Amino acid sequence: MDTRPIALFDSGSGGLSIWKSIVSLLPLESTVYMGDHRYIPYSTKNVEFIQRRGKCAIQFLISRKAKIIVVACNTATVAGIDYFRKIFPDIPIVGVVPVIKTAAKMSQKKKFGVLSTERTAKSDYQKKLIRTFASDCEVYPVGNTQLVSLIENGEKDSVRVVELLEKLLNPLCKKDVDVLVLGCTHFPFLRTQIQKIIGKSVLILDSGDAVAMQVKRILEHENLLSDNQKPTHQFFTTGNPAKVRDVISRLLERGIVVKTVPDSVQ
Ligand code: DGL
Numbered sequence: 001m002d003t004r005p006i007a008l009f010d011s012g013s014g015g016l017s018i019w020k021s022i023v024s025l026l027p028l029e030s031t032v033y034m035g036d037h038r039y040i041p042y043s044t045k046n047v048e049f050i051q052r053r054g055k056c057a058i059q060f061l062i063s064r065k066a067k068i069i070v071v072a073c074n075t076a077t078v079a080g081i082d083y084f085r086k087i088f089p090d091i092p093i094v095g096v097v098p099v100i101k102t103a104a105k106m107s108q109k110k111k112f113g114v115l116s117t118e119r120t121a122k123s124d125y126q127k128k129l130i131r132t133f134a135s136d137c138e139v140y141p142v143g144n145t146q147l148v149s150l151i152e153n154g155e156k157d158s159v160r161v162v163e164l165l166e167k168l169l170n171p172l173c174k175k176d177v178d179v180l181v182l183g184c185t186h187f188p189f190l191r192t193q194i195q196k197i198i199g200k201s202v203l204i205l206d207s208g209d210a211v212a213m214q215v216k217r218i219l220e221h222e223n224l225l226s227d228n229q230k231p232t233h234q235f236f237t238t239g240n241p242a243k244v245r246d247v248i249s250r251l252l253e254r255g256i257v258v259k260t261v262p263d264s265v266q
Contacts (some may be wrong), residue, residue, distance in 0.1 A: 003222040005030040005234070007066030009057040012040040012152050012239075013248050014186030015072025020252070022070070022215055023206030023233070028204035029219075029229040032064045033072075034261065035248075039237025041151060042075045043145040050079040054199060058088055060101060060265045064234070068092045068215060068225050074183050074207075077116050078125035092218050096207045098126060103205055104134035107179040111138045113172040115194075116183030118143035126183070140175055142168050151186045154247045157193055159178030165190065169197045182206040189251050236261045 006022060008015050012035045019033055033154045034057050036042075042050050054076050058069055069091055071084065077095035085093050098120070112134075120126055121143030130139050132254045146164060155161050172180065180202055182188055188206045195204060219225045235258045237244040245258040 001227045002098060003030060003228045004065045004067040005032040005033045005232075006070065007061035007064065007075075008035075008072040009034040009036065009054070009061060010073040010185055011035070011075065011149065012037050012186070013244065013251055014148065014151065014184060016248060016251055017185050017206065018070060018072040018208050018211050019187035021212040025209070025212040025216055026219070028231055029226050030228060030233065030234070032061060032066060032234045033231040034060060034236045035239065035244060037152070037237045037244055039238065040265065041117065041145050041148045042073065042079070043119040047079045050076055051083050051193070054080045054084055055087060055264055058084060058093075060261055062088070062091065062235070067093065068218060069096045070211065070215060072185055072211075073260065074098060074120045075264050077096055078120050078123040079127060092222065094211060094214050094218065096185060097129065098181045099205050099207050099210055100126070100129040100139070100181065101133040102181045102210070103181045104137050106203055106205070107177075108136060109139075109176065109178045110136055110177035111148050111177045112181060113140045113142060113157055113175070113177045114181040114183050115142050115144070115168065115187060117145045117148060120183050124265040138175070140172055141170045142172065142176065144168055147185045147190065148184065151189055151251075152247060154250050156189060156250075161190065162193060162197075165193055165197050169194065173198060175258075179203045179205060195222070237261070238266055
């Protein structure tokens, strides 16, 4: 048994959608979460920058005694997962990518959309997933990063969010897709609005449960599961802790404490 925490990081608060799935599947596990709010969004930065920030985040999480790292950000995963695994060979690292394979299987009409940040939408990583697993489907990638900023502003159903979602999703409605993949960990927090706009009949898929299952499999296999009846959950940010606390508390619908990371991680 190993009571060290599962560690997650994201450019901001979106990784908490993955955190929720992990905590619900593995309720005896402690967690430590780092949001790199100071540098959000990652999507507009170059690959080297994202890799540098990811390295910093992982070093910090290892210093907090992490037993496994979850890169709870599609953009950081497509930009850096191979690099992270290479420079940290001694700790398991799980990434988050859009669930293209599942979408291809679930889509009856063989037509689906993928909503992500621009960087993920344009990435070779996503293109390869589509080529490999969805060659028999029409796939419509939609990239938008402004939604990330709105969510970090605490907006889940504001007029701005609804108008932007309508603009992004109406073309997919016209294409008659029957599945929509959420390829950014921020977007599950907009699920209700997205479902309203895209229609009840469209199946919305995110990566949360698949990632949580993968974490569980690795912990089981490596004999790292915890039996702690009183697990703890710690939240850190490189941004303004009071602002981040308000946003996260709203997203998770529970009060939490957010601490600042040490200067070396800034
Ligand atoms: N949550 C991140 C993702 O899954 C947002 C990326 C960003 O900061 O651009 O891609």
